[in-house]
Amino acid sequence: MDWDRLSDYLKAEIDGFRGPISARAFDDGQSNPTYKLTTPSGRYVLRKQPPGALLKGAHAVDREFRVQLALSGGGVPVAQVLHLCENTHVIGTKFYVMEFAEGRIFWDPALPDLTTDERGQVYDEMNRVLAAIHNVDLNATGLDSFGKSGDYFGRQLRLWTRQYHTAEGENIPAMVPLIAWLEDHLPEDDGQTTLVHGDYRIDNLMFEPDRFRIRAVFDWELSTLGHPLADLAYQIMQRSMGRDWHLRGLDGLDTDAMGIPSEDAYVAAYCQRRGITALEHWTFAKVFAFFRFAAICHGVGARAMAGNNASPDALKVGAMARPLAEMGLKLTD
Numbered sequence: 064m065d066w067d068r069l070s071d072y073l074k075a076e077i078d079g080f081r082g083p084i085s086a087r088a089f090d091d092g093q094s095n096p097t098y099k100l101t102t103p104s105g106r107y108v109l110r111k112q113p114p115g116a117l118l119k120g121a122h123a124v125d126r127e128f129r130v131q132l133a134l135s136g137g138g139v140p141v142a143q144v145l146h147l148c149e150n151t152h153v154i155g156t157k158f159y160v161m162e163f164a165e166g167r168i169f170w171d172p173a174l175p176d177l178t179t180d181e182r183g184q185v186y187d188e189m190n191r192v193l194a195a196i197h198n199v200d201l202n203a204t205g206l207d208s209f210g211k212s213g214d215y216f217g218r219q220l221r222l223w224t225r226q227y228h229t230a231e232g233e234n235i236p237a238m239v240p241l242i243a244w245l246e247d248h249l250p251e252d253d254g255q256t257t258l259v260h261g262d263y264r265i266d267n268l269m270f271e272p273d274r275f276r277i278r279a280v281f282d283w284e285l286s287t288l289g290h291p292l293a294d295l296a297y298q299i300m301q302r303s304m305g306r307d308w309h310l311r312g313l314d315g316l317d318t319d320a321m322g323i324p325s326e327d328a329y330v331a332a333y334c335q336r337r338g339i340t341a342l343e344h345w346t347f348a349k350v351f352a353f354f355r356f357a358a359i360c361h362g363v364g365a366r367a368m369a370g371n372n373a374s375p376d377a378l379k380v381g382a383m384a385r386p387l388a389e390m391g392l393k394l395t396d
Contacts, residue, residue: 064154069109070102072153073160076146080104090376094284094363095122099163107145111158113366125149126209127283128159130258133204138195142279166269166278171311172301179322184275186324187332189265192277193298194336197257197291210288212256216351219289220245223358232365232381237388241354244395250344255292261285263294264301266310293355295333296348299326300356303390309379346394353391360384 070082081104089097100107112122128147135141143162151157174182201207211218224242260267260283267282304312319325324332330342342348364381 069154072148073146076148077160080107094282095124095127100160106163108142108161108163109158110161111154112156114155123284124157124159126286130206130209130283130286131161133206133209134199137199137204139192139199140277140279141283142281164269164279166271168266168269170266172265172313173306173311173316173321174323179320181275182322183324185265185270186329188270188275188277189268189298190329190332191336192268192280193260193263193294194333196260196263196280197294197337199258201256201258201288206258206288209258209286212288213254214252215256215259215289215293216347217249217252219293219355220249220351223355227358227361230362230365232361232368233384235357235361235385235388237385237392238354238357241350241357241388241392241395244392245347245351245354248347248350250347253290253343255290256288257291259287259289259291259294261287261289261294261297263298264310290348291337292342292345292348293351295330295342296345296352297356299329299349300352302326304383305386308383308386309376310383350391350394353387353394357384357387357391360387 064086066084066086067082070084073080073084074082080102082102085101086098086109087101089099094113095110096113097111098109100109110124110127112124125147128144131141131144135143142164145160145162147157147159148154149157169185174185177185199206201209220242227238260280262282262285263280268280269278270276271278301310302313302318304310305314306312306316313323316323330345334340334342360380360382361384363377364384367377367381
């Protein structure tokens with residue numbers, strides 16, 4: 064990218080911004096290339112679309128910007144966004160700039176460097192913020208038009224089935240019966256519509272440097288209006304993922320001894336925070352989570368094979384698609 068041109072542009076758009084820019088790409092993350100910008104006026108983060116042909120609706124950095132702007136100062140912790148540029152002539156794609164937040168990110172859900180009590184605090188805080196996302200007042204924040212209401216699982220099933228078949232990646236045999244099961248067991252819409260994050264997991268959360276309080280929730284690209292069970296099931300899914308996967312899970316660990324709440328305890332705490340007494344169609348939601356993440360990882364792998372990936376680890380992410388689909392299919396038995 065032409066960093067001098069970007070510096071001149073941001074000087075006119077962000078109060079107090081001064082160049083020149085020293086940029087470093089973050090290796091983490093698979094979808095939208097992200098850069099740390101160091102300048103005489105401070106540090107910033109730039110998040111952009113990848114180059115090349117994009118699947119319809121994918122890499123929606125403008126939606127990321129909108130939802131974080133709407134949530135700023137409310138009950139859901141987000142980084143302060145500063146500017147959205149939809150003019151693709153500046154750096155070649157849409158992008159936005161936000162503050163550089165200081166804090167801790169835990170890449171391993173097993174939290175090996177923490178004590179038993181500290182692990183419990185981290186998981187309880189994740190639970191609290193997830194419930195806060197789903198409790199957002201859509202009308203008060205202006206997010207009532209952020210997506211369609213109703214039939215979330217049906218729409219998402221059709222979307223990710225289409226994305227899976229469109230991406231020219233590895234053929235995954237388990238996806239055919241998995242999609243068929245989801246289509247056959249699709250529940251009737253129960254009318255629940257909340258803000259959903261779409262990728263809520265521990266490595267998309269930044270904790271404050273000196274306490275186990277979430278400083279910011281990142282990676283809002285997949286956020287929309289939808290069914291809250293999708294987010295909850297997605298986070299629970301990570302417990303079944305392997306320890307040797309690129310995105311590590313908790314499979315095979317004695318989570319009780321480690322201070323990590325069981326699935327039942329975690330779900331019960333979430334329900335209490337949301338004022339819910341029971342979860343209907345929970346098995347469907349969990350199977351759907353495996354399918355959807357398999358489709359996402361499959362797309363990441365396909366972009367990598369086409370030479371259009373944002374991360375050097377994209378092929379490793381793509382390799383997770385097959386076992387995810389197989390684990391989802393196993394849940395249908």
